[in-house]
Amino acid sequence: MDASAEQSLPEPGSQDSVAGDDIEIVVNVGGVRQVLYGDLLSQYPETRLAELIDCLAGGYDTIFSLCDDYDPGKREFYFDRDPDAFKCVIEVYYFGEVHMKKGICPICFKNEMDFWKVDLKFLDDCCKSHLSEKREELEEIARRVQLILDDLGVDAAEGRWRRCQKCVWKFLEKPESSCPARVVAVLSFLLILVSSVVMCMGTIPELQVVDAEGNRVEHPTLENVETACIGWFTLEYLLRLFSSPNKLHFALSFMNIVDVLAILPFYVSLTLTHLGARMMELTNVQQAVQALRIMRIARIFKLARHSSGLQTLTYALKRSFKELGLLLMYLAVGIFVFSALGYTMEQSHPETLFKSIPQSFWWAIITMTTVGYGDIYPKTTLGKLNAAISFLCGVIAIALPIHPIINNFVRYYNKQRVLETAAKHELELMELNSSSEGKPGGSRSDLDTLPPEPAAREGPSWGSRLKLSHSDTFIPLLTEKHHRTRLQSCK
Numbered sequence: 001m002d003a004s005a006e007q008s009l010p011e012p013g014s015q016d017s018v019a020g021d022d023i024e025i026v027v028n029v030g031g032v033r034q035v036l037y038g039d040l041l042s043q044y045p046e047t048r049l050a051e052l053i054d055c056l057a058g059g060y061d062t063i064f065s066l067c068d069d070y071d072p073g074k075r076e077f078y079f080d081r082d083p084d085a086f087k088c089v090i091e092v093y094y095f096g097e098v099h100m101k102k103g104i105c106p107i108c109f110k111n112e113m114d115f116w117k118v119d120l121k122f123l124d125d126c127c128k129s130h131l132s133e134k135r136e137e138l139e140e141i142a143r144r145v146q147l148i149l150d151d152l153g154v155d156a157a158e159g160r161w162r163r164c165q166k167c168v169w170k171f172l173e174k175p176e177s178s179c180p181a182r183v184v185a186v187l188s189f190l191l192i193l194v195s196s197v198v199m200c201m202g203t204i205p206e207l208q209v210v211d212a213e214g215n216r217v218e219h220p221t222l223e224n225v226e227t228a229c230i231g232w233f234t235l236e237y238l239l240r241l242f243s244s245p246n247k248l249h250f251a252l253s254f255m256n257i258v259d260v261l262a263i264l265p266f267y268v269s270l271t272l273t274h275l276g277a278r279m280m281e282l283t284n285v286q287q288a289v290q291a292l293r294i295m296r297i298a299r300i301f302k303l304a305r306h307s308s309g310l311q312t313l314t315y316a317l318k319r320s321f322k323e324l325g326l327l328l329m330y331l332a333v334g335i336f337v338f339s340a341l342g343y344t345m346e347q348s349h350p351e352t353l354f355k356s357i358p359q360s361f362w363w364a365i366i367t368m369t370t371v372g373y374g375d376i377y378p379k380t381t382l383g384k385l386n387a388a389i390s391f392l393c394g395v396i397a398i399a400l401p402i403h404p405i406i407n408n409f410v411r412y413y414n415k416q417r418v419l420e421t422a423a424k425h426e427l428e429l430m431e432l433n434s435s436s437e438g439k440p441g442g443s444r445s446d447l448d449t450l451p452p453e454p455a456a457r458e459g460p461s462w463g464s465r466l467k468l469s470h471s472d473t474f475i476p477l478l479t480e481k482h483h484r485t486r487l488q489s490c491k
Contacts, residue, residue, distance in 0.1 A: 025052050026076045027067075030083035033076070040093045048117045049090075052077060085112040092122045100127040106134040137419060144423040145430075168243040172236065188236060192302045195229035198222050199296050230266045233299075237263065255305050262299035312416065316409035323401035330397035331368060338390035339364040345382040353377065368394025 023038035027049070041050040048066055055062045063070050069078035079086075085104055089112060092098050098118065100109050110131055113120060123131070170177050175185035201207055202218040211217050237259050244250035304310040317324070339360035346354040353376045354360050363376045367390050378384050 023053050025049065026074065027052075027079060028076055029079045029081050029086040032083035032086070034086075034090070036090070036093075043093060044118070046117060047092075048115070049093075051117075081115065082108070082112055085109050086116070089113060089116050089118055092118055096122070097124055098122045098127070099124050100130065106131040107138065137415070137422075140419055141422045141426060144419065145426050165243045168239055169245070172240050172243070188232070189303070191229050191232050192299060195226060195233075195296075196300050198225050198229070199299075202226075226266070230263055233259065233263045233302075255302075258298055258301045258304075262296070262302055265296055308416070312409060312413045315412050316405060319408045319412070320401075320405040323404045327398065327401045330400070331365075331394070334368050334390065334393050334397060335361055335364040338368070338386060338393075341386045342378060342383055342390075345380055345386055346378055349379045349383075351379065353379070354383075364390060367391055368397070370394060 025036045025038065025041065027034050027036065036049060038053050041047070041053060044050055051066055055066055060070070063077075067077040068080045070076070071078070082104075084101060085108070088098055088101050088104070088109070098113070100106065100123070106127070109127075110120070113123070120128070171181045171184070175182045202222050205216065207219050207222065208216040209219055237256075240256075241247060241250060250256055304314065340357055342363060343354045343357045343360045346352040354363070359376075365371075366373055367387055370391065378387050
C-alpha cells in the first residue's frame, strides 16, 4: 500500500480528526512490532485494538487505560503480553475466527483473548475442546488442593463430635494421612484376599465336612475365618457411614454399594438359616442360602478401593463404550454371517455337527474369538475354508478397537499422575507464598498485595505505567483466598 495513502495518528489530546479507516496503528507486543490499519480493526469495534483508533483524542489517561506504554515519537503502543498468543488473536480481523497455536496454555490463551476483548465465540470448536479440558483439569487440581487443605486445617469452632468424625473419616478414607491409617488400609486389603481365598477353599470336597442331615458343608474353621472377615468389613462400613460428611452420597456411591453386596449375603443367609426353616421348607432355605453365598464373589470388587490400577481400568472401559460397541457389532455381524455359511456348507456331509443356524452361532463365537473347544467343527472342504476365513476376520475385528482402549487407559493414568503432581506443586507454591509474605495462614498470590490503580494519571510517566495485572491475571478456582496466577496455570 502506498505510504501517502495512510495517515499517521494525531498528537495525544489534539482535536485533529483523521478518518478511522485510513489510520495506521503500530503496536509492539512483547517486543514484536506489528502494523495494523483502521479499516481492518474497525470490523470489531468492541475489541481493544479497535479502541486504539480514537484513544488519542482522550489524552494520555485514555491511552494508558488501553496499553502498557506509549511512545509519542514513534506513535507506537506497547503491550506486555505474549506475542505468540497475539499472533493467533489477530487472526479474527483477517479470517473471522481464532485458532490456538499448539503449545500455548489454553487458560493463558483465554486470558489473552479477554485482555484483547475478543469474544470466545470466535474461538474455533477444536480449540474450545482443549480449553474445556484444561479448565476441568484445573478444577480437579483445585478440588484436590481444597481436600488437602481441609484435612490440614482445624476449625476451632467445630464441636468435639465433629472433629472426631473428621478424624475417623480421614483415618479410614485416606491411607496416606498417617502411618496407622496406612496399616489399616493394608490390613483391609489382606482381609479381602483372605475372605476370597476362604470362599474358594470352602468348595473343595476334601475340606468339607458332613452335617447331621448328611449334607456336605464348609469346614467350621473356614466359617469362623469368614465370620471374622465379615465382622471387620461390617465395622469398617459402619464407621465410614457414620463419619461421612454426606451420607446420601456415600450410600449411593458405586464402591459403597459393592461393600454392602459383599457383606449383606452373610447376614441374609444367617437369618434364613435360623428363622427361615419355620416359614418355608428346609430344601427351599438351603437353595436360597446357596444362591446368596454365590453373591460373596462381590467382595473381590472391594479391591478396587485399594488399587488405583483397577480404578483406572474401570474408567478406561467407561470411556471406551464406543470402541467396545464397535467390537460387539463386528463380532455380531461376523457370527451371523459365518454361522449361516457354515451351516449351509456342512449340510452335504452325512455326519454334520451343524444342526441349525442358532446352534452354529456357538461354533462361530468360539472360532472368531480364537478359543476353539473342538466340540463342533466343520468336516467339508468348504466348511474348513469358511472356518479359516472366520478365524482371520475374528482376529482383525478384535484387534481393531484394542488400540483406542489402551490409549484411554494410558491417557487417564498419566493424567492422574500429572494432577497429583500438580496438586502437590500448588501446595508448595502456597507454602512458599505464605512464608515469603510472613503470614502463617496466608496462601494468596502476589497479585492480591498489589496497590490499587490510581483513578487518574497526571502526565506521561511511561516507565511507571507497566501494569502487572496485564501479564499476571488470576483465575479464582479455589476459594477467595486461593488463586492461581497465570504462570502457575501453565505448570
